[in-house]
Amino acid sequence: MSQEALFSPIKIGSKTAPNRIVINSMECCDALDNGDPSPKTYERYENLFKGQPGVIIGEAITPQYDHISREHQLSIKEHNVPALKKFVAHLKEINPDVIYMPQVTHSGEISHPRFSSRIRVTEEPLPGYENSTLVREKEIEQVIQDYVDGARRCYEIGADGVDLKLCHGYLGTQILRPYNKDNWKYGGAWENRRQFAIDVYDRVREAVPDENFLIGSKISVYEGFPGGVGTLNANSACMDLTETIDLVQQLEKHGMQWVLQSAGSPSHTLDLAHPDKKSADYAYMHFYFQKVLRDALKPETVVMGSGYTIYRDGNVKVGGNKKAFQAVLPENNSVRFWGNKNINDGVVDAISIGRQSFADQFTPQKMMENRDKEIKWCTLCDHCVELLIQQYNVGCATYDKRYTEIYKQMVKETGGINEKHT
Ligand SMILES: Cc1cc2nc3c(=O)[nH]c(=O)nc-3n(C[C@H](O)[C@H](O)[C@H](O)COP(=O)(O)O)c2cc1C
Numbered sequence: 024m025s026q027e028a029l030f031s032p033i034k035i036g037s038k039t040a041p042n043r044i045v046i047n048s049m050e051c052c053d054a055l056d057n058g059d060p061s062p063k064t065y066e067r068y069e070n071l072f073k074g075q076p077g078v079i080i081g082e083a084i085t086p087q088y089d090h091i092s093r094e095h096q097l098s099i100k101e102h103n104v105p106a107l108k109k110f111v112a113h114l115k116e117i118n119p120d121v122i123y124m125p126q127v128t129h130s131g132e133i134s135h136p137r138f139s140s141r142i143r144v145t146e147e148p149l150p151g152y153e154n155s156t157l158v159r160e161k162e163i164e165q166v167i168q169d170y171v172d173g174a175r176r177c178y179e180i181g182a183d184g185v186d187l188k189l190c191h192g193y194l195g196t197q198i199l200r201p202y203n204k205d206n207w208k209y210g211g212a213w214e215n216r217r218q219f220a221i222d223v224y225d226r227v228r229e230a231v232p233d234e235n236f237l238i239g240s241k242i243s244v245y246e247g248f249p250g251g252v253g254t255l256n257a258n259s260a261c262m263d264l265t266e267t268i269d270l271v272q273q274l275e276k277h278g279m280q281w282v283l284q285s286a287g288s289p290s291h292t293l294d295l296a297h298p299d300k301k302s303a304d305y306a307y308m309h310f311y312f313q314k315v316l317r318d319a320l321k322p323e324t325v326v327m328g329s330g331y332t333i334y335r336d337g338n339v340k341v342g343g344n345k346k347a348f349q350a351v352l353p354e355n356n357s358v359r360f361w362g363n364k365n366i367n368d369g370v371v372d373a374i375s376i377g378r379q380s381f382a383d384q385f386t387p388q389k390m391m392e393n394r395d396k397e398i399k400w401c402t403l404c405d406h407c408v409e410l411l412i413q414q415y416n417v418g419c420a421t422y423d424k425r426y427t428e429i430y431k432q433m434v435k436e437t438g439g440i441n442e443k444h445t
């Protein structure tokens with residue numbers, strides 16, 4: 024057994040994750056028509072549980088059908104509870120040690136206009152989202168209730184906790200942004216904007232008073248466009264993390280036991296959210312965001328970091344033999360190197376893998392057993408992102424032939440994509 028920091032256990036609230044590799048939340052558009060897990064969903068999670076990560080943040084799951092961005096998204100409404108209970112029990116039988124927490128989401132203005140409706144919280148729409156309806160307290164009260172119902176059902180189905188999603192440009196983020204500038208209950212002054220997340224946390228804990236049920240959020244620390252989360256004001260792109268720091272400190276006071284750092288918004292600033300080999304250096308910014316959260320929070324609040332897939336085994340090529348990263352030796356630039364170093368340096372407590380968990384669901388186990396040579400490293404081709412954008416079933420189109428075929432079919436039917444944003 025490895026003695027590396029990555030493979031040491033970590034306490035999250037009253038539970039203990041056996042190691043510090045987290046599977047990031049990855050939606051795959053393959054639920055049954057009623058939102059229950061399909062055979063494809065089962066297969067994916069069965070492999071992930073067998074692959075021995077410490078934590079799995081379940082993919083985005085919706086507690087309502089009016090404002091969604093994926094046509095075949097998993098849902099967590101009352102009718103899904105029996106199927107989800109069976110799903111979780113089955114996975115826990117495979118590996119009872121993994122901490123499993125689904126991500127409850129609401130899409131707001133980035134709902135898909137083809138099959139859903141967009142709502143926004145600003146008089147002046149964010150450019151590109153003019154086809155949305157302005158909502159206020161009444162509708163947002165329903166959104167909070169949806170988050171609470173979704174979280175309560177996560178408890179009922181036997182999940183270890185919940186990710187109350189506050190990242191990647193979804194509704195929780197839309198409310199936090201300086202761009203949410205009108206003066207209303209959850210808009211204008213920072214104290215109003217942060218109150219939405221605080222109310223969600225308070226009401227979720229009230230609905231599930233069991234402290235063994237872990238509450239946390241994936242948070243975009245800086246969205247990277249004017250008026251986005253982590254900017255100076257509604258019209259500025261200048262990074263200012265004062266509000267983000269206050270947010271996590273407030274949420275910690277209201278019961279947050281863990282936070283999963285992210286950045287960017289795949290609908291607007293995709294490369295910041297999913298570091299890409301053409302702009303590989305962006306990935307280092309995630310380390311800074313992790314440290315900002317780590318420094319702001321109590322030691323017992325667990326900080327998990329995103330954006331680690333790009334480091335692979337240290338060999339990242341843009342094309343041909345051209346290296347994506349300069350000024351660093353490959354052996355000092357792998358996911359294993361940075362995971363261990365960042366944990367040892369107090370930058371972060373655990374690291375997550377997103378796309379790498381598609382490329383090889385057994386990555387944690389292989390790393391733990393020093394079988395790195397057997398790992399199928401993600402090539403960062405982003406074909407899986409293209410499948411997601413086009414609403415096809417998602418998987419690794421490089422290493423899994425079934426998804427290579429779906430990818431080819433997608434290109435044939437749609438002509439592929441011109442712009443890479445969700
Ligand atoms: C196909 C696909 C689906 C994703 N689904 C989600 C999701 O459901 N929720 C979420 O917060 N992030 C989602 N993400 C973002 C990832 O969780 C992660 O933040 C991002 O890929 C960066 O991590 P990586 O560099 O390890 O891939 C998705 C990314 C991809 C490529």
Ligand code: SF4
Nearest residue numbers: 401402405407419420
């Ligand atoms: S499709 Fe490409 S980017 Fe996506 S997981 Fe596979 S190798 Fe990685």
